[in-house]
Amino acid sequence: MPATKFICPNGERIRIVECLRSCPKRCMFLPTLRAIAKSLDRQISEPTVTELIAGVRETYLKKTSAYAVEPASVLYALQGQAIHSINELNTQGEILSEERLKDDITSGQFDLYGKILDTDEEVLGDLKVTSSFRLMRALGIYKVKIDTGEIYKSGLKKGQPKFRTELRCDGVRDLLDWSIQLNYYRMLLERAGFKISRMYIQAICRDASLRIATERGIDKPVYIIPINKISDRWLTRYFQHKAKLLSKAIESKTLPPICSFRERWGNRKCLDYCAARENCPYGQRFLSKKEAMNVKEFSLSA
Numbered sequence: 001m002p003a004t005k006f007i008c009p010n011g012e013r014i015r016i017v018e019c020l021r022s023c024p025k026r027c028m029f030l031p032t033l034r035a036i037a038k039s040l041d042r043q044i045s046e047p048t049v050t051e052l053i054a055g056v057r058e059t060y061l062k063k064t065s066a067y068a069v070e071p072a073s074v075l076y077a078l079q080g081q082a083i084h085s086i087n088e089l090n091t092q093g094e095i096l097s098e099e100r101l102k103d104d105i106t107s108g109q110f111d112l113y114g115k116i117l118d119t120d121e122e123v124l125g126d127l128k129v130t131s132s133f134r135l136m137r138a139l140g141i142y143k144v145k146i147d148t149g150e151i152y153k154s155g156l157k158k159g160q161p162k163f164r165t166e167l168r169c170d171g172v173r174d175l176l177d178w179s180i181q182l183n184y185y186r187m188l189l190e191r192a193g194f195k196i197s198r199m200y201i202q203a204i205c206r207d208a209s210l211r212i213a214t215e216r217g218i219d220k221p222v223y224i225i226p227i228n229k230i231s232d233r234w235l236t237r238y239f240q241h242k243a244k245l246l247s248k249a250i251e252s253k254t255l256p257p258i259c260s261f262r263e264r265w266g267n268r269k270c271l272d273y274c275a276a277r278e279n280c281p282y283g284q285r286f287l288s289k290k291e292a293m294n295v296k297e298f299s300l301s302a
């Protein structure tokens with residue numbers, strides 16, 4: 001079931017059709033709102049690769065319950081789609097793009113395949129528009145605090161040791177979801193008769209020029225990240241398992257267990273990013289805490 005309502009900037013909820021038809025004072029241009037509404041209603045019946053990579057509970061709730069979204073929260077996804085369209089328009093007939101492929105478990109739409117980096121015709125590429133935080137993790141960059149050997153001589157920290165923050169680039173690369181996604185597209189393409197020699201993600205950093213990005217070691221607007229092969233056997237078992245859990249839950253109308261720690265991004269997704277959170281008892285706990293905090297902040301500042 002797609003999102004049925006928009007959440008206005010004042011917190012009110014309105015059916016998307018009503019918003020598009022008759023809002024007297026729009027918070028965005030009408031074509032932008034229409035594009036957002038269209039992007040939320042994808043009309044794909046089978047669970048897609050990205051839906052199966054997400055938590056089973058999240059996908060179950062999005063497929064079975066009506067939910068509301070803030071239009072602004074979909075803008076980043078829309079930027080991503082715009083980048084996809086720009087690339088698709090410039091393949092000049094020599095690069096394949098945006099084809100949806102299916103098997104008996106799922107379906108997925110790869111971004112680019114062909115001579116996208118050099119003379120190699122067998123390169124598969126995926127486009128991402130992402131944050132410096134996500135990129136920092138994907139590149140294995142992390143921060144360490146180094147004791148300077150000095151102490152604060154005055155102020156609140158008087159007597160405490162002084163530290164400076166340094167970046168390291170040898171951390172574990174958090175690329176699993178992106179790798180699983182791209183590898184499944186590889187598998188679908190290979191089964192359709194195409195050879196894949198290498199895989200890459202082109203990640204565009206949406207906050208690249210900001211200080212926060214520099215502090216995270218992200219000093220370029222775009223990164224090309226190589227992706228390693230994952231075994232077909234592992235991929236098939238992983239997707240079969242998740243597809244089975246999802247279809248069982250839908251058939252029995254039973255809420256699946258909470259998404260795993262990784263799937264819910266250590267709760268950050270439940271708090272701010274999961275569109276299913278208003279129908280999820282676990283997500284509701286975070287929402288009520290957040291609302292309680294906002295009310296407190298409001299009463300303090302009022």
Ligand code: SF4
Pocket residue numbers: 006007008009014018019020023024025026027028033071
């Ligand atoms: S345009 Fe914005 S303010 Fe108006 S109904 Fe739609 S979401 Fe609400």
Ligand code: SF4
Pocket residue numbers: 055057058061258259263264269270271274275276277280281282283284
């Ligand atoms: S709110 Fe959290 S646990 Fe609930 S569906 Fe969303 S990601 Fe999963």
